[in-house]
Amino acid sequence: MPKPEEARYTKTHEWIALEGDQSLVGVSDHAQHEMGDVVFVELPKMNQKLEKDKPCTVVESVKSAFDIYAPVAGEVSAVNAAVTGDPAIINQSPLEKGWLFKMKAANPEDLKTLMDWNAYQEFIKQGVH
Amino acid sequence: MNITADKLKRTALNEICRKYGGKMVDFHGWELPMQFEGILKEHNAIRTSAGIFDVSHMGQIFVSGPESFRLLQRTNANDLRKAVTGKGVYSHLTNESAGLVDDIIAFCLSLNRYLVIVNATTSTKDYNWLKTQAGKMEVTIENKSDAYSMLAVQGPKAPDIFKTFAPEALKLPRFGIVEKKLFGQDCFVSRTGYTGEDGFEITAPHPVIAQIWEQLMELGKPYNMVPCGLGARDTLRLEAGYLLYGQDADDNHTTYETNYGWVVCLDKGEFMGRSILERQKKEGVSLKLTGVTLTEGGVPRSGCKIFKDGKEIGEFTSATYSPTLRKGIGLGYLSMPNLKNGELLEVEIHGRRVKAQVQKTPFYKGTAFK
Numbered sequence: 001m002p003k004p005e006e007a008r009y010t011k012t013h014e015w016i017a018l019e020g021d022q023s024l025v026g027v028s029d030h031a032q033h034e035m036g037d038v039v040f041v042e043l044p045k046m047n048q049k050l051e052k053d054k055p056c057t058v059v060e061s062v063k064s065a066f067d068i069y070a071p072v073a074g075e076v077s078a079v080n081a082a083v084t085g086d087p088a089i090i091n092q093s094p095l096e097k098g099w100l101f102k103m104k105a106a107n108p109e110d111l112k113t114l115m116d117w118n119a120y121q122e123f124i125k126q127g128v129h
Numbered sequence: 130m131n132i133t134a135d136k137l138k139r140t141a142l143n144e145i146c147r148k149y150g151g152k153m154v155d156f157h158g159w160e161l162p163m164q165f166e167g168i169l170k171e172h173n174a175i176r177t178s179a180g181i182f183d184v185s186h187m188g189q190i191f192v193s194g195p196e197s198f199r200l201l202q203r204t205n206a207n208d209l210r211k212a213v214t215g216k217g218v219y220s221h222l223t224n225e226s227a228g229l230v231d232d233i234i235a236f237c238l239s240l241n242r243y244l245v246i247v248n249a250t251t252s253t254k255d256y257n258w259l260k261t262q263a264g265k266m267e268v269t270i271e272n273k274s275d276a277y278s279m280l281a282v283q284g285p286k287a288p289d290i291f292k293t294f295a296p297e298a299l300k301l302p303r304f305g306i307v308e309k310k311l312f313g314q315d316c317f318v319s320r321t322g323y324t325g326e327d328g329f330e331i332t333a334p335h336p337v338i339a340q341i342w343e344q345l346m347e348l349g350k351p352y353n354m355v356p357c358g359l360g361a362r363d364t365l366r367l368e369a370g371y372l373l374y375g376q377d378a379d380d381n382h383t384t385y386e387t388n389y390g391w392v393v394c395l396d397k398g399e400f401m402g403r404s405i406l407e408r409q410k411k412e413g414v415s416l417k418l419t420g421v422t423l424t425e426g427g428v429p430r431s432g433c434k435i436f437k438d439g440k441e442i443g444e445f446t447s448a449t450y451s452p453t454l455r456k457g458i459g460l461g462y463l464s465m466p467n468l469k470n471g472e473l474l475e476v477e478i479h480g481r482r483v484k485a486q487v488q489k490t491p492f493y494k495g496t497a498f499k
Contacts, residue, residue: 036360037169039450040428042479058479060428062168062450063360065479084426 001096004029008071008111009120012053015095016071016111019102022078023111025071026099027059027090030124035061038090043079044101050074052110057100059090068100072110078102140185141278141335145342149356157250157375159186162358171361172452175324176495179284179349180357181342184323188252188274189332190245190259196266197241204262204401205235206384208394212237217246217304217319221392222255227383227402227409231255232374234321236306244306244317244332247274248374262401278338282345283328283365285496286352291318291329294348298329303497312337323362325369325495367458368451369497370420370490376431377418377446377460385409386462388418388490417466418446420490421474423457427483429476435461436475436482437468445476451492457485458492 002017002024009015013031017024032038040060050056050070057068079101083089090098105111115123137160140146147153151162161183165171174180192201202209206227207220217236221229231251236244247255256272263270282290291298297307298318306319316333333341346354363373372378378387383406385393393406421435429448434441448459457476474485491498 036164037167039169039452040426042427042481060450062172062364062452063163065428065430 001099004095005117007095008114008116009123010069010071010114011123012069014068014071016114018108018111021104022102023072023074023105023108024099025101025103027068027094028120029094031066032091032094032098035059035064035066037062038087041083041087041090041100043084044076046076046079048076050076050103059087059100070103071114072103072105073107074103074105076101077104138186140183141338142183142185142280142342145339146183146356151356151358154359156186156359159249161186162356164358164360165356168358168360168364169452171355171357172364174353174355175284175326175357175361175365176453177285178352179282179286179290179328179354180361181345181349181354182281182283182357182362183342184281184330185278185338186249187279188247188249188255188272189277190247190252190256191271191273192243192245192259192268193241194268195241196263196268197243200259200263200266200268201235201243201245202397202400204259205233206393206400206402206406208397209235209237210397212243214239215305215307216302217306217321219304219392221378221384221387221389222258223384223400223402223406224258224380225402227405228380229374229378229382229384229387230258230380232372232378234304236317236319238306238308238317246332250375276334277332278335279330279332280338280342280345281322281328281330282349282354283322283324283326284354285327286354287326287328290345290348290352290354294345295329312340316341322497323369323371324365325371325491325493325497326365327496363447364449364452367447367449367460368453368491368493369495370460370492372418373447382418382462383409383414385414386417414466416443416462416464418460419443419463419468420488420492421445421448421459421461421476421485422454422488422492423476424484424486427457427476427478427481429457429459429478429483431459433459434477435463435485436477437465437472453493457483458488460490
């Protein structure tokens with residue numbers, strides 16, 4: 001599992017981290033705080049094609065539904081069944097047990113175009129959502 | 130109307146709510162907490178023990194004078210004779226077409242003196258409506274909504290918390306009210322609430338509401354009472370099948386259409402909209418607010434469409450995830466008013482059809498129903 005400092009972040013508060021030839025995707029700790037109690041997750045389908053910045057799945061908290069956007073282009077290679085069984089994992093462990101899916105990035109170099117940990121912290125501080 | 134952040138109305142408990150970590154939001158022009166520690170935690174605290182809400186946005190209209198009963202009897206669908214001294218009645222203020230001006234609780238404080246608790250967004254409208262209906266009646270109508278704050282302590286442990294604070298309140302029946310001096314000011318304590326659990330609401334002048342809150346927080350400590358926000362208030366009231374005016378009820382739907390037929394007392398004599406309600410009672414309604422539960426995963430929201438045998442028959446006016454039942458629940462006006470409990474439906478969520486069924490309300494019966 002990635003350390004928060006090793007992951008890359010989007011302006012829509014997803015994180016992505018390379019693990020072998022796949023990348024793990026989830027929502028940031030900041031995002032799960034903003035969402036509140038997560039009660040339902042609709043995961044993408046295996047082999048689903050992902051387009052960068054396009055909604056690919058939905059996380060629902062008690063108060064609202066949140067679209068999850070693909071951080072980079074690629075294809076879904078695994079989904080985390082644990083979060084559908086117990087969506088609260090996303091609140092408890094957004095960067096570890098609460099990952100949403102794995103993807104094969106069309107171009108792994110694309111990850112480097114996203115914010116690193118420091119840039120993301122700065123981004124949150126500015127209050128830009 | 131576009132209300133900017135600095136123009137939001139703040140309650141006398143605003144600072145307290147912030148102090149306890151309330152996440153403040155714009156609720157129809159009022160700055161109120163959406164949640165404190167989390168909606169689920171707050172919801173569960175009230176179902177199992179106790180929680181406290183700032184509900185100061187609610188309005189208070191006092192009606193007094195020799196014809197106060199007559200005015201309220203003529204403007205309400207329920208029978209105000211049920212509101213004997215020291216008791217309130219939940220009712221619908223009806224218009225000419227039997228639509229709801231508002232849903233209210235009218236308490237009889239003493240002979241010819243009533244306190245009407247109204248919704249925040251409708252207090253001015255209700256006041257004007259009552260003034261117009263009163264015409265030349267011998268009655269005084271005062272909108273004191275800006276003079277009073279209100280808080281609610283809800284949950285099965287609420288009576289324990291009130292044991293020393295207001296022992297007289299423990300003797301109150303559901304919808305009972307008692308006038309009581311708190312910190313030197315004239316206040317009202319009623320056995321009412323919007324959660325489906327037993328509990329109390331306190332209406333008090335602004336200067337003492339913070340002291341009342343803090344004392345109750347102290348008394349609530351042994352019961353792990355927590356401050357609760359609008360988020361939990363909404364999931365709790367929806368589980369209890371209570372209407373939210375402006376969403377589930379409005380000027381265009383009658384009491385029978387809201388499925389609150391028990392509120393209507395046709396035999397009490399003439400009242401606003403009575404002839405329409407009498408006809409609907411005889412002939413039935415063409416659409417009815419109906420409870421729906423999801424039988425598979427997903428969270429319904431207001432606006433989600435509802436289908437029967439592939440045909441669209443309505444949409445949710447209120448819907449959410451029910452923390453107690455752990456499934457999606459909602460209310461919607463359905464064009465098939467005679468559906469039976471358990472009949473199969475479908476709901477559209479994010480373009481996906483999800484299985485659902487008709488569910489008689491309340492979805493969950495808390496201690497208020499016992």
